[in-house]
Amino acid sequence: MLTAHDLRFRGHHADIITPTSFSAAAGEVTLVIHESPETRTALGLILTDRMRPTSGSVDSPRPLRRRSALIDAPDITEPGDELTGRGIVTEAMALTPGMRTLFLNRRAESWMADHGLGELAREPLERIDGAHRLRLLTETALMDEAVDLLVLDSPDRHAPAEEWLPYVAEVAARGVTVVVLLPSAPHDWRGTVVYVGDDGCADQPEPAADTEPQNPTHEEEDRA
Template identity: 40%
Template sequence: MLIQLTDVSKGRRGIALPATTLTYRSGRATLAMAETEQRPTVLGLIASGRMKPDSGSVLVDGARRSRDLRRRSALIDAPDVSEPAPNIIVAGVVGEELMFAGRLSDPLSARRWLDDHGLRHLSRTPFADVAPRDRLRILLELAALRPGVEALVLVSPDRHGGDPRDWWLLAEEFAGRGFAVLVIAGQAAARVISESPSSPRPRRRAPRVRAVSPGLRRRKDVTR
């Protein structure tokens, strides 16, 4: 699977997202830089086929297939769009994500899933209090269960703190499983990763945004 974004932008004069070009593909983890509160989410929505850019093009395997991209991708932990509610306990988040994956989603099934991944001790923990690496492991593993999903778009993992190299190793792990992985993060995190061995070359993004793009209300039917 090959996803190509060419000069995509959003908002008047590109204020929500300036002209952006990037490519991500199956079997590879790609790091893109986006600063400010809003731009990472806007880029994630466009890169996963959930928002139409105001200009530019999004191609999937060389063709315009936005509906196909949305079906074959998962938008993960995007602020105010697909992030889990902070006060919901881990078992509740797991149950909801199992439901999206078409699996049994009752409390017992959620606890069994946590057992299988060595995370049962977190079952009653509010999701906002989960350590960054465990949080992202849970969300990536559950997104990977969804039928037909081949691309994983992870938004702003750096906002949770911790060592950026931890979530980058997770991204590379899932790319090794065959997924097309796109991680959107800020410049500081990208700099840490770029200084590590075998680091990616992050895509450069434009500077600060001071306006909110329309159409970013949370809607579970379109964001997952």
Template identity: 35%
Template sequence: MRVVLDAVGKGRREHALPVTSVAFESGRATLVSAETAQRPTVLGLIASGRMRPDTGRVQLDGRTDAAALRRRVALVDAPDVSEPEPDVTLAGVAAEELMFAGRRSDPVAVRRWLDGHDLGDAASVPVSNVDPAARVSALCELAVLRKGVEGIVLVSPDRHGGDPAGWWGIAEDFTERGFAVLVIAGQASLPLVERAKRDETPRTIGRPRVRRLTAPTKGHRA
């Protein structure tokens, strides 16, 4: 699977999202930066087929098909859209996602799933207080349980704090399982991820790529 965002923008004079081009594909992790509170979510919605850009186009395997893109790409932890309520426990989040995926979601099944992903100790912790890397891992693992999901758009994992190498390593782990991964984060995360990439052992499936949003035209504000 390959998703290409070609010169997409949103809002009057692209205030909501400046014109940008980025691509992500199966077996690779791509990092793109987006600043301000709104733009990461807007970009995530567009990249996952859940919002139509005002300029440019989004193609899935060379075709424009927003419905297929929505089915095949999960939008993970996007503020105000797909992020879990902060006071819900991790077990509660898991139960809901297991139900949506058509899996057993009773307390025993939830406990078994959490234990199987080394998350049992965090079961009763409000998701807002879960370790940042564990949160990303849990939400991504739950997202790919849904039938037909082949890609992940992870929005603003850096907002939870922690070492960016943690969530970037998780993104890479999913690419080794064949998923396409796009991570949207703030500009400050780029050099930290680059350092993490230099420090790690080369992987066998592709080299992750770091992409930057096209800078907004002078005078534009979000």
């Protein structure tokens, strides 16, 4: 679970993030929408405790920075295009607490094979398609067992949502809290959507057509 309360971030001349409130639950994918890349990245930094908001707060059941990963934020956490898949995994292993650092290249290739990413080991990132790029960066972040909150910054810039959203939903199903920062919501998305500037009212999935009403009217009670 992650809860943002009236988050606001002031730039030099204007608000980069206008007051925004929402909750993101473990096991679910929450889309947070704003057209500005600067706003999305600033929000990602705040939600992972890499930057302080001008006002507002983020509530987390555990220390936020330790449990979170900001995935592929432009100019912040995105890897260099020249890095190979193995290089990215090796670096993640070297930075993961408690991870042995002997024979990292060999262990990285073995780990990649175990996670269905073996064919990417010697490919530079610039030649890896967007869906595999996201899978590679996400799985390496989850290598750290303390991480259970992922904030994905604008994955749509590398591939359309239909190519990676099913995978992101699978990651959330592991009990991970997933927040995806996007310029717009996919038209067929039925999950939670939050717009930067919302005061706490997120769009929720529409109930199925055959869902029974939770609070029947008096007329329905009489018919029963």
